[in-house]
Amino acid sequence: MNRFDYLRPTSVADAVALAAEPGSAYLAAGTNLVDLMKIGVSRPARLIDIGRLPGLDRIDWLPDGGVRIGALVRNSDLAYDARFAATFPAVAEALLSGASAQLRNAATVGGNLLQRTRCAYFQDTASACNRRHPGSGCDALQGENRLHAVFGWSERCIATHPSDFCVPLAALDAVVEVEGRAGRREIPLDIFHRLPGDAPERETELDGADLIVALRIPGASAAFSRNARYLKLRERTSYAFALVSAAAALDLDGGTIRGARITLGGVAARPWRARAAEDALAGRPADERSFAEAAGIALADARPSGDNAFKIELARRLVARALALALAGTPAVMPALPASPFAAAAGADHAA
Amino acid sequence: MSLSVSLTVNGRLRTIILDDPRVTLLDLLRERLALTGAKKGCDRGQCGACTVLVDGRRVNACLALAVSLDGSEITTIEGLADGDDLHPVQAAFIACDGMQCGYCTPGQIMSAVGLIAEGRAGNDPERVRELMSGNICRCAAYQGITEAVIEAGRALAERTAPSERTERSLA
CATH class of the missing domain: 3.30.390.50 (CO dehydrogenase flavoprotein, C-terminal domain)
Incomplete structure (x- = not known):
């Protein structure tokens, strides 16, 4: 892991101002970023720790029956929120089908959106990868690619986005609220991640110091x-x-x-x-x-x-x-194996 | 840059001066506080051997930067027993033979403590297996681990039930 400076701003405005300096990266729980730093894929010169920023860890219900989810709400807290799971059950099921209980307890919803691809060539710094190192090529094209994209890929990059959470969010017209140097703006979730085209290194619609502050799901999706x-x-x-x-x-x-x-x-x-x-x-x-x-x-x-x-x-x-x-019908109780098409009957013990 | 981190570890307030922000919670526990119960298996959040509780929630200590947890309460395997009296989860792992080599066991036990506190699995072995899937056991002692988690959950529920009954009768 490279050395970096560590900063902990106390407001969204301060965080955005600090992140404007090139080489900065936001740190929330770090479940993806710290991992990528350990293997040298991410090498930020300074980390802006947003983990304690006030007001970003709330789940607020809106007058239209929709919900606003703060960017720092933990995956498990959202999935187990009773009203949320009843209103948007496919989102709760997706969250609980992802990662492990330990990771869901730490990982934030904002961080989930910004997960990097799990393409092995992206993760291996000895491989050519246009996403990690623009212009270096794509070793996945002629490599181990059975898990790669079947939609929207280009000759520059065939990686997929790994999130489960984002899939029902896109289906339900979720919107990403972003705070940037020019103020607040909104991006529909289903176009938040960019297709690779000629510039796979541009992974999302975020620019420079942009910070995800919340997600919204409209009431109509209920x-x-x-x-x-x-x-x-x-x-x-x-x-x-x-x-x-x-x-x-x-x-x-x-x-x-x-x-x-x-x-x-x-x-x-x-x-x-x-x-x-x-x-x-x-x-x-x-x-x-x-x-x-x-x-x-x-x-x-x-x-x-x-x-x-x-x-x-x-x-x-x-x-x-x-x-x-x-x-x-939506199951009355969350299945024991969320999102699994092979779920056993409740209580079944298939350990012989 | 020098950074000060205050953590309450197993009930004791510890203030550690770090000369480098790269130190993970796992490295801080193992290398600076000599608490080697949490293990460094994969160091990438995939094996669960480093599982500890942060403010009562189970997490992977290898993926958390220690500086970012300033002010938190940490519980490790060393903080579970009450003197010579084992925690019910520890006792259940022994009673149910929930281990072979023992390397993953501190992480398994801390994960089980977190799982029982979360209260989502009940006595359903399928739910226990699913919610323990972040802890890998290379010896494949999963049968015993699953039984131990269910057994410990039962023991902890019995332990708290009498006081709940008292509260209800007072209400």
Whole structure:
């Protein structure tokens, strides 16, 4: 780890002013940043510790029935907030399917958005990576790339964004509140992360000293609370990143779909909102046939970036399954294995 | 730059002067306070061997910069027993044979203490396994670990139940 200066401002304004100096990075819980500093991927000259900034650790309910989540709210505190989990259950399920209990206790919601990719070539400083070192090339293109993107990638970068949390957030029209040198502004979550294009090193819409201060989910998105799921396929049962994941939510009028939301995770450098598939479901009967067609539409433009064509079929099936489970209804109790399509019956002991 | 960090570690206030902000909570405990119960397994938040409680919540000590925790209360495996009386979670790990080599055990036990305090698993082994998934056991003593967590949860609930009954009868 490189040496750095450590600063602990006491207000958002002071933090933003301090972070304007090149080489600065914000530190919240550090669960991702400290790890990346240990392996030399991140080398900030100074850390601006925002972990104690006042007023950023609150969950506030808004007059429209929506919620404003302070950037420093811990993942576990948000997931276990009873009103939040009842109103936006797919978000709670996604949070609890991510990382480990220890990490969820520390990691903040703002930090979750700013997680860096888990691409092995990004993490290995001996490899070429345009995201980490612009212009150096992309060793993932001809390398071990079965976990890489099938949407929105470029020849410069095929990495994915690893967040579970962001997937249902994008589906539910969440907005990111940002404080910068020019004041406060808002960025829709589903375009907050940039696609790589010619400049994969620009990972988000944030500039320089911009600080995430909160997330908002609009009250209108609470219409999906009774029929919302997050499903996540992993290579082991727990404590693993998604191979592919899907958030699916339905607003039903009897047996007819009034509105639908579908977003895929683990397939692109941002959570991948499938708007055409959502539109195709509006006004249709809520049945397997509609779900299969919507899943086909959701994956229609996907293309492999390497040895990962299997992810396209996997994602297509997962979308159909997530929609079917959303139709079955939000579980009354959080499943023992959140987001798992392979959940055992409650109380089952499969240790022989 | 010299930094002062005050932590209440296992009930005792400790003020440590750091000449370098890079020191993690884990390194501070092990190298500066000689509390070597928390282990440095992967040092990247993947194995859970470094698990301690910060203000009552289980976290990975290897991923937290010590300076950022100034003013916090830390509980490590060394702070669990009451003299020679083991904490119920420690006793349950022995009774249920929840270990083989023992390297991951301090982290497992601290994680279990946190899990029981969180109150999300009940007696469901599936929930216990899921909520203990941040602690890896290379000897694969998971069967005993799961039993120990459930057993300890029961023991702690029984321990607190009588006083709750008293409170209710007073109310």
